[in-house]
Amino acid sequence: xxxxxxxxxxxxxxxxxxxxxLQVERYFATTTALPAQVMLYDFEPGTAEGEHLHLEGHDDSxxxxxxxxxxxxxxxxxxxxxxxERTVLKAGDSAYAPAGSLHGVANESDSPARLVLxxxxxxxxxxxxxxx
Amino acid sequence: xxxxxxxxxxxxxxxxxxxxxLQVERYFATTTALPAQVMLYDFEPGTAEGEHLHLEGHDDSxxxxxxxxxxxxxxxxxxxxxxxERTVLKAGDSAYAPAGSLHGVANESDSPARLVLxxxxxxxxxxxxxxx
Numbered sequence: 589x590x591x592x593x594x595x596x597x598x599x600x601x602x603x604x605x606x607x608x609x610l611q612v613e614r615y616f617a618t619t620t621a622l623p624a625q626v627m628l629y630d631f632e633p634g635t636a637e638g639e640h641l642h643l644e645g646h647d648d649s650x651x652x653x654x655x656x657x658x659x660x661x662x663x664x665x666x667x668x669x670x671x672x673e674r675t676v677l678k679a680g681d682s683a684y685a686p687a688g689s690l691h692g693v694a695n696e697s698d699s700p701a702r703l704v705l706x707x708x709x710x711x712x713x714x715x716x717x718x719x720x
Numbered sequence: 721x722x723x724x725x726x727x728x729x730x731x732x733x734x735x736x737x738x739x740x741x742l743q744v745e746r747y748f749a750t751t752t753a754l755p756a757q758v759m760l761y762d763f764e765p766g767t768a769e770g771e772h773l774h775l776e777g778h779d780d781s782x783x784x785x786x787x788x789x790x791x792x793x794x795x796x797x798x799x800x801x802x803x804x805e806r807t808v809l810k811a812g813d814s815a816y817a818p819a820g821s822l823h824g825v826a827n828e829s830d831s832p833a834r835l836v837l838x839x840x841x842x843x844x845x846x847x848x849x850x851x852x
Contacts, residue, residue, distance in 0.1 A: 589802040594812025615792060615814045621842035622788050623755040628812060656754050660747060662794035662834055670721045680726025680760060682747045702794055704836040710753035 592616060604638030604650060606692065624708035629693075631666060631701040636694035639669060642707075643688040654687035657707040664701030667694045686710070724748060736770030736782060738824065756840035761825075763798060763833040768826035771801060774839075775820040786819035789839040796833030799826045818842070 597614045611630035620626075629637070641648060642655035659668060660682045668675055668683045670691040677683055677693075685691040687710055695701045729746045743762035752758075761769070773780060774787035791800060792814045800807055800815045802823040809815055809825075817823035819842055827833045 589800070589805045589807055590816035590818070591800075591807055591809070592814045592816075594810065613812060615790060616816050620788070620790065620816065621818070622790060622838060622840050623843045624838060624840065626790055626792060626814075626836075626838050628792060628794070656752070658747060658752065658754060658758055660758060660760060660836055662760070662836065668721070668723075673721045675721055675723055677723070678726065680745060682724045682758075684722035684724075684748050684752065686722070686753070704758075704792060704794065706754060706756060706758050706838055708754050708756065711755045 590616070590619070604640040604692065606636035606638035606694070608632065608635035610635055610637060623711075624706050627705045629703045629705055631664070631693075631695035631703070633695050633698050633700070637692050639690050639692035641688055641690050646688065653709055655707045656687050656710045657685045657691070657705060659683045659685070659693060660704045660706070662702045662704060664695065664699050665697050666701045666703065667696050669693070722748070722751070736772040736824065738768040738770035738826070740764065740767035742767055742769065755843075756838050759837045761835040761837055763796070763825075763827035763835070765827050765830050765832070769824050771822050771824035773820055773822050778820065785841055787839045788819050788842045789817045789823070789837060791815045791817070791825060792836045792838070794834045794836060796827065796831050797829050798833045798835065799828050801825070 613628040615626045642651045644654045661677045665678045745760040747758045774783045776786045793809045797810045
């Protein structure tokens, strides 16, 4: 069975000028055939992923390719910011950051928070039946 | 901001002949441009997703298309079975079920468990530089 254990691909990381250090686990990063990548983020209170964007060809992009990113909160609560708009996300809530949006997430609460982050290149729109 | 709240796309579901009812939340199911789908599973003790497979053209497939599926445990513990092999997954562990594998997950513990499930059609291998 293809199993990855907690800690097998774990990193303490600071992202994009954010505060503190996030605990990050990446899953099947090099072996997945899914067209998306999956990470677990553990945020202690006071930590933050800085604001950033993923857009191919953009001077400020922090990746060479465009990515859409989905953040799913599984425990605790975080503050998500997308293009200057802030909202609180609690366990079971999710936010979607399209490629090119400036976005970041922070734990401004007094308790740890956990998120799963799924990201990948947005797929092309399906062609219509008449090819237009 | 594109936000989905807990309960916006929630379902109580029984899968593939499994035991009991799972709490399932689907995220951005119709609007995502990610080439993968994302769900949150909440398993009470004694509940199970039955064993199943996703393989295009297979008589026993429960989907018309092939899917690889990644299960990430974010709380509690579950028993994952893939092609007859059983293993216990705890928070932070993950299992990968390639298209065509017979797989299922169960909560045999005394506590609730939570998983994030990411699935999609496996991508084609990249062509080599000489086109072979």
